[in-house]
Amino acid sequence: MSAAEADDRAESIRMIRDSAAAVAPPGGDLKRVRDLRWQDPGYDAGLFRQMGEMGWIGLRLPEEMGGAGLGVGEMCALAEELGRGLVPEPLIPAALSAQVLAAAGGKGPLPVLLAGEVLVLTAWQERADTLEVPGTSEASRHFLPMAAGADFFLLPVREGGRLALYELPAARCVPTIERTQDGGTLGTLAPNMAEATKLADDVGEALPAALDEAALVTAAYLLGGMERAFGMTLDYLRQRQQFGKIIGTFQALQHRAADLKMQVALTRASIESAAAALDAGATGDARRAAVSRAKARAAEASLRVTRECIQLHGGIGYTDEYDVGLYLRKAMVMANQYGSATLHRRRFMTVSPEVEA
Incomplete structure (x- = not known):
């Protein structure tokens, strides 16, 4: 390009x-x-x-x-x-x-x-x-x-x-x-x-391709949700005080936040790479491997990030009235749509030339 x-x-x-x-x-x-x-x-x-x-x-x-x-x-x-x-x-x-x-x-x-x-x-x-x-x-x-x-x-x-x-x-x-x-x-x-x-009479080639795209687009939806939940959590860590200090200054919480940021970044990289591969005309096993790598990562990361975001909010994060919990609920519903992380990991292992090498 x-x-x-x-x-x-x-x-x-x-x-x-x-x-x-x-x-x-x-x-x-x-x-x-x-x-x-x-x-x-x-x-x-x-x-x-x-x-x-x-x-x-x-x-x-x-x-x-x-x-x-x-x-x-x-x-x-x-x-x-x-x-x-x-x-x-x-x-x-x-x-x-x-x-x-x-x-x-x-x-x-x-x-x-x-x-x-x-x-x-x-x-x-x-x-x-x-x-x-x-x-x-x-x-x-x-x-x-x-x-x-x-x-x-x-x-x-x-x-x-x-x-x-x-x-x-x-x-x-x-x-x-x-x-x-x-x-x-x-x-x-x-x-x-x-x-x-x-x-x-026959949509046999179009339907699997459309399902792969739906899996990748679902991964992107999950990415948006986990990133927003993480942003809300960072705002909370910068404002909430405990023992006279902003809790975002606590090293243990900083380490957890850094790990979540890495999960979001890796998910984004995987989705953007897969989208670029499909737009470049990837077919067959290369196409399936790109989609499965992205969907498996997004499914796992979205659940991990949103769960930890709730934990980092403390007690308020567990209340239905607080918005961050809505992101976990959505991830729980969408993570398995068009294939769970387990299914896509299994498929990736089967079709990826990287694994064969």
């Missing part, structure tokens, strides 16, 4: 970060997030529509498909900013569905999804902690994020060695809803194939 191209890319990412301020103002309060917890559907449909109008749902789609034609680096930058603000709107699963529908030739509800007028969820997961897509026609599909607000489900189904794609209106097959730690919802769907409409 030339210097001019690098400058253009940096400007594009900066503009994406700035646009996120309309939804998640830097340093803003979390009253909106708190008000949406434990409510159906768990997010603001009006704000989700605004995300569509801003081009976020189709950020990765080519312009001829109604998208913005931007890269993984831009999508990760956007997700990071949304993670700072704990934005609950299901942008990541919606963007995944947009990519799958684009692979199906733009059929079905793609235009209204890109506009943010409906929520389309891809029901691909048949068991816990996997990125495999068995495509069993009658099998229940699990762990559908914010499923209480879904208008359509996409069902990948194995047919004759290919992965066909079906569309199922949510009104024809209502999912079972469970509450999550952060106040959102997860759904389990028992497919009613008699009510489904076939959209494509």
